[in-house]
Amino acid sequence: MSDKPVRTRFAPSPTGPMHIGNLRQAVFGWLYAKHCGGQFLLRIEDTDQKRYVEGSLEYIIGALRWLGLEYDEGPDVDGPYGPYIQSERLPLYQEWAQWLIDNDKAYKCFCTSERLEQVNKEKKARKEPPGYDRHCRTLTADEVAAKQAEGLPYVVRMKMPLDGVTKGHDIILGDVEFPNDTLQDAVILKSDGFPTYHLAHIIDDHFMEITHTTRGQEWMPSFPLHINIWQALGWEMPQHAHLPLILNPNGQGKLSKRKEAFDESGQRVLIKVSEYIEAGYLPDATFNFLANIGWNFGEDKEIFTVDEAIERFDLKDVNPANAAFPVEKLDWLNGQYIRDKAPETLAGLLVPVVAKAGLNADPELVGKVTPVAQTRIKTLNEFIDLAGFFFRDWAEFEAPPADMLIQKKMDTVGTKRCLEASITVLQAAETFDHAALYKTFKDLAQELDVKNGQLFGALRVALTGQTISTPTFETMEIFGKDETIRRLEMAVAQFADV
């Protein structure tokens, strides 16, 4: 091990909206770099032109920034090791592929995909494991020259050892070894001149001076290939950490944006980072949640800040086992974070949410409603369901139907009487704060010989049109005397024919 500064990278492919599992990989790499006082960089691996999706870079950058994972170098952050987009580094890969050929570590392969298919078909018929038969590995220099003179397209394949074992070490998994006779002469440079991931990431990691790599465990099978490439190149290999995968909540299969998953309550599991943002999850809660999968803070502490995580995080403490995605825990955590925020701060976050819902996002009103909603919402968006009525045009409020106003074990006559009596009491009210209102209505309930819940429930529905809402008297206080009475009168009108 050297004393060079720790450098980690997040290297996604620009293939569309960013996946939440991907974001977690980024979290671990970022956390480790920060923990070591090193650098974290973003590199775009776009060596597969076919899979490129327009706008992906913006998705990736947006997701990283949203969560607070600032990178020291990247496509839009200049650094001394750029460019940070692989398609802009093509000559480098081609040069080193040639170097490998020149040094007898790799070879040109002219086999067509048709032949490859044929080979596999035959192998299958003989019940042999599939794979390339190394047909071009033994081509003579003259044969190669002849094929090239014909203008035949070719790929470059790695010349893998035929026997023995390839040994490697992983920070999380420990020592691993692979029998070489099961390995393939993988393609490292495609016929279009683009490198495959295998070659490209190694060259980049080397020249970008990456000291520790983090990637999903799905890469484990190609680890021996990579080890051999590093060795062939004669470069010092960074330390590798293969991170556990996130599985669907039921533990069946890895979380994927192509296959939708559902949790126990039948809710669709959100996959894209953008979906989490839109659903009203907080970045700090999401960070906490993601960091808690496969790693934990210790001391039985579930809730921790980013700085606390940086302080403690170490790749070697990561649990090697794959994890079912514990979605339901995010709701709880997000609720915790919402409650921990200063009401003014929360209100600031809520204003745009109200606006986005197409409602009147008056900051002052949001500020008044926030404290009474704070313990009742788990995501920002739930604010709309609970308290959206405050932000609709009051003049357009329509009284709820009579049967909604009538509470348990009440009838039309009794309900109407309650509402009328309430209006009378309200008109006489001098102070209009919720504590005083509570007291007067408690007295009124006794006077009318109904239960608190029966009276208060009718009031709630009359005021909000909802059976679940912010507390009734706090709601009255926010509405003020005039609006409160107006709504109750509208409710009484629902009983006109009684």
Place this chain on the structure above:
RNA sequence: GCCCCAUUCGUCUAGAGGCCUAGGACGCAGCCCUCUCAAGGCUGAAACAGGAGUUCGAAUCUCCUAUGGGGUACCA
């Protein structure tokens, strides 16, 4: 098929040979509080995949089996 990895409450996890009659959290159940819904408080049910070893002693080490996951592309 072959290769690789993993396996502690339903789930995320703590646990690196005696501290474990296995700890925390989510979820769940019950109770308290209570104007709805939450929040909060308290209580409870709930796990070392199985089998062989090693050892005075194993959730912790070894092997086998089972199960789950991943890979097996001129995708990453």
